[in-house]
Amino acid sequence: MEMILSTPSASFFPSCGRTHRRPESPWSHPRKVIAKFDRVLHPKASKSRLTLNAQQRTCECFDLHRDLIPYNDAWSWQKDIVREKIALIDANEDCPDSLIVLQHPPVYTLGTNSTEEFLNFDPKDSPFSIYRTERGGEVTYHGPGQIVMYPIINLRNHKMDLHWYLRALEEVIIRVLSSTFSINANRVDGLTGVWAGNQKLAAIGIRVSKWITFHGLALNVTTDLSPFNLIVPCGIRNRQVGNIKELLLLLREAENSIHFDKDSQLIDITFEALIHQFAQVFQVDIHQKTTPPPFLESLKQAPPSSPG
Secondary structure (H helix, E strand, C coil): CCCEEECCCCCCECCCCCCCCCCCCCCCCHHHHHHHHHHHHCCCCCCCCCCCCCCCEEEEEEEEEEEECCHHHHHHHHHHHHHHHHHHHHCCCCCCEEEEEEECCCEEEECCCCCHHHECCCHHHCCCEEEECCCCCCCEEECCCEEEEEEECEHHHCCCCHHHHHHHHHHHHHHHHHHHHCCCCECCCCCCCEEECCEEEEEEEEEEECCEEEEEEEEECCCCCHHHHHECHHHCCCCEECCHHHHHHHCCCCCCCCCCCCHHHHHHHHHHHHHHHHHHHHCEEEEEECCCCHHHHCCCECCCCCCC
């Protein structure tokens, strides 16, 4: 029997609530996409393209994309980094950006104000552990085959605007799906996340403390989708959940479709594309780190060869 683990409520930005955003980006017209995103990034931009930062900044990336890291340990790790960054800000010192990329063992997570009505089971008899976190949004599922990105960035270095930040995370995923996999990805007006048709491929839920972000995005790559049937993902009842692998199988006959022999190969391809597009959208130089903090070394679990 699994119990809900929780932390005290805190302010957050909703991941599934109403938002103000532009319609979907038609990646078939790259110049239009770049122009549209520039207008979101720079509302008062002139005819010439502007950059986010006068100087390119660095972002340390902890690369654990092949590993299963228990949710609670990754969560604690994020909060440790946030505290370190806030201490730097309070001391008027430089506060660089960080990025954690990993997978999780099967787990359900809820936002601060999530309701249990979106659980299709008794929470006292859950098939997986459940965590109530300080992120925004309703219930979601994390599991093997899903790449999770936790950007812990100082928005003072970018743009102190939470709407902009959510749209930027969406843009990273949209560019990956479009340019790497030829998947026509889009936004849905009034919701946060990324869709392909009626299937939601990526969920986003964030928390911001003193303009330092944590939590982040989860992109379904080879994820077993059956655990989503036990919840109402993000509280949205009229849409489905999908993954990249199944969409690519449908596109296999297309000449420009990505071909892969193993799920692990598709995970690697997706990871590399996410890192590249994250660097482009946030205009940072990625410095990859393959060694996590010592307390995580003994916690890593090898993901199954073929999730689902």
